[in-house]
Amino acid sequence: MAEKIKVAVAGNPNVGKTTIFNALTGARQKVGNWPGVTVEKKEGTKKHKDHILEIVDLPGTYSLTAYSADEVVARDYILEEKPDVVVQVLDSTNLERNLYLTSQLLEMGTNLVLALNMSDRAETRGDDIDIRRLESLLGVSAIKTAANEGRGINALLDSIVNKTESNPPLPHEIGYGGRVEENICALEEILGSDRELSKNYPSRWMAVKLLEGDENALSKLSSSSIEGKVQNFLSDLDHEEYEVEMADKRYEFIGTLLPQVCTTCAEDVSPSDMVDKVITNKYLGIPIFLTLMWGMFELTFAFATPFMELIDMFFGWLAAAVTSNIETVWLASLLGDGIVAGVGSVLLFVPNIFILFFVIALLESSGYMARAAFIMDRLMYTMGLQGKSFIPMLTGFGCSVPAIMATRTLEDEKDRLITMLVTPFMSCGARLPVYILLAGTFFSRQAGSVIFGLYVLGILVAIVSAKLFRTFIAKGQPSPFIMELPPYTRPSLKDSLQHMWNQGYLYLRKVGTIIVGGVVLIWLLAYFPQGADYGSADSLIGSLGKLIEPLVAPLGFDWKIAVALVFGFVAKEIVVGSLGTLYGTGEGEALSSALVADPGFTPAIALGLMVFTLLYVPCIGAVAVIKKETGSWKWMFFQAAYSTAVAWILALVTIGVGNIVL
Amino acid sequence: MEKNHNGLKYISLLWGILYMAAGLVQVAKGVGLLPASLVSSSLLPAELAGGLVLVVIGAVFFVATFEFSKDSFEGSAYAYVGILLCLVFGTLYFLSMVADLINAYILAMEGYEKWTFVDSFKPALYLGILSGVVYAVWKNRFKPVNQGGF
DSSP: OOEEEEEEEEEOTTSSHHHHHHHHHTTOEEEEEOTTSOOEEEEEEEEETTEEEEEEEOOOOSOOSSSSHHHHHHHHIIIIIOOSEEEEEEEGGGHHHHHHHHHHHHHTTOOEEEEEESHHHHHHTTOOOOHHHHHHHHTOEEEEOBGGGTBTHHHHHHHHHHHHHSOOOOOOOOOOOHHHHHHHHHHHHHHHTOHHHHHHSOHHHHHHHHHTTOHHHHHTTTTSTTHHHHHHHHTTOOHHHHHHHHHHHHHHHHHHHHHHHOTTTSOOOOHHHHHHHHHTOTTTHHHHHHHHHHHHHHHHHHTTHHHHHHHHHHHHHHHHHHHHHOOSHHHHIIIIIIIIHHHHHHHTTHHHHHHHHHHHHHHHHHTHHHHHHHHHHHHHHHTTOOGGGHHHHHHTTTOHHHHHHGGGGOOSHHHHHHHHHHGGGSOOGGGHHHHHHHHHHHHGGGHHHHHHHHHHHHHHHHHHHHHHHHHHTSOSOOOOOOOOOOOOOOOOHHHHHHHHHHHHHHHHHHIIIIIHHHHHHHHHHHHOSTTSOTTSTTSHHHHHHHHHHHHHGGGTOOHHHHHHHHHTTTOTTHHHHHHHHHTTOOSTHHHHHHHHHOTTOOHHHHHHHHHHHHHSOOOHHHHHHHHHHHTOHHHHHHHHHHHHHHHHHHHHHHHHHHHHHO | OOOOOHHHHHHHHHHHHHHHHHHHHHHHHHTTSSOTTSSOTTTSOOOHHHHHHHHHHHHHHHHHHHHHHTTOTHHHHHHHHHHHHHHHHHHHHHHHHHHHHIIIIISOOTTOTTOOHHHHOOHHHHHHHHHHHHHHHHGGGGSOGGGTOO
16 A cells, blocks of 8 residues: 655745645645635645655745744644655755745754755856755755756655655754853753653744744643743743844854855845845834935925925916906906916925925835835834835825725735725825925924924824724734845936826826816805905805814814815815915915914914824825725725824824924 | 955044034034034034934944944945935035025025025035045945955
């Protein structure tokens, strides 16, 4: 009777694991889910010589920690099912990264066969891997494969069978040295006192995982008599420090091994790696990120000033020319006070928008934005989100609509929902005109810093809200964040200008459509009923403002601000146009002067209004996308209500503090 | 990896001190701990956020010095990123100066009647210019390992 051999196929993502699995099993496959999780499980069989190989394809993982469902599934299968042989598929062109998983599989005491896949590519590159040396150094079997060409598959099958007939593997240990090793030994001793436990799980592996703070490993002790003793031992240790120290040692081991098996495989430290040492530094990473962000907004404000002045002068002249040359009063008012002044008040900020998008494009194409997500991962994870969520959130600096759609890249539904709900707090480009008007008017030379502060406030509110949502709405742990950082590149001026134009064009198109419509509507409401002064409290817009004024009166906002905020729901830029209409000044310096002259419009009110504009319900386009992407009216209304409530509270606090400080 | 990094080490230390000192003075003036007129209100302005930027750059140079003192090749990486930050912020303040120049002399904007170059000649700009010189002299030290740098 043919002997059965249980085989598990492990490996990093994108190393050709599935191709190897398919080549090994042919058409005899069964696809399902691993129990309790939505991770695909593939099984197949293969008759080879006198053996029947029952092969399981484990999820692709970079390591065997317990940060993701994939890793837990892979690890638990090896620990609980104890396959006769584990085949690890490695990418021969990137051995250094792949050997990290190898080191962990060896620590688990697996009977390991390495399939060095993509060996054809490695050979083309000139890499000469000495597999005999690799086998003797690691005590494993190794086969070169090129699964896409079917090369090495028979040799791999032979090697699997031979492996089961050879002596059991010797335990492979990485010496961690110093206090780590001392603690491993002490824990091994404690674990060894529970015979059942040490029969099921390798004691040294378990000790290593416990020191790393692996909760999944700790849960395996729940029915053991030594659980309390172990917890007591672990209580004073900083697991994060141990985890980092042990990961360093594993890479040190790989660094020693690699040059012995392949002299051309060990890569020099690249300039990108060196820069990343600094940019992603535990302590300097976030300050450098904030510094660059501040620089971006300072430039956006300072360098745009002369261009804004020119646009202001042009529209001021145009509005005067229209009103003085058209005899029909209402038409002159519609064109001059309504369309020219309203559209001009928004076009005034085109230089800022273009500069902002240009700098964002530079940062993106240089590779820095990927680092920003990486830097924020630690903070984001603590607050209930994963670093990958920060990428759509960064897109939100441009526009919330594509940012919410970009959450589709998040695999976990809870992560995605939370990211969608908090992304509108990231200050989009449409809010920038409001900040520039108010910060420029009331905070002059500190305007760049005030605007920077608003963007940081948006990020903080998003992160704190994520924590709240994670605690009360979408309970659970965020998914781990693994991304390969692209190498830094010199940004292309042409591409950055193209990106700037594409994004800026969307803004200009909005001015020509939604905003023209909005300002005409505002003009109609400000002009009628006939006999009322334009934009006064007696006009329709005045009546509307008076109606909703009580809602914002506790903040110190009057009916004009209330109206501007209501129209801001159509598009945030309209807040500025509305204020221009309601103050009867149009755009630019005249509006700034009118705001300063208004005794009710203090610097504290201006700051509160900026905070409110930053945080309250996003524009109608963003709200519609939330409905579409969540597929739920409930979440749409929740986001609108929550954001407006947060805006109201924080604006109240800002104005209260501002009244004391400013 | 063993290279003579003495020049970069001392420059990193000096730049760390210069940026940190300028940044702390700007911050102290910005929050009112020092009088705005101390030394020069133009060359060392009262600017809280701008001062914090200089402090961060100074910290990067101090870490570079620390790494150099351990003979670690990472010192070059910190010095390189520090110099890049100096150049980025030097460029930013230069562009601000250009904008001020246009506002004052071409558009004759209100508030710029008494503007002179010195008003926009801030620490990030003049230290950035000096950093440009350092970069030009030492740029070969920042090349990848296989090209003889780092």
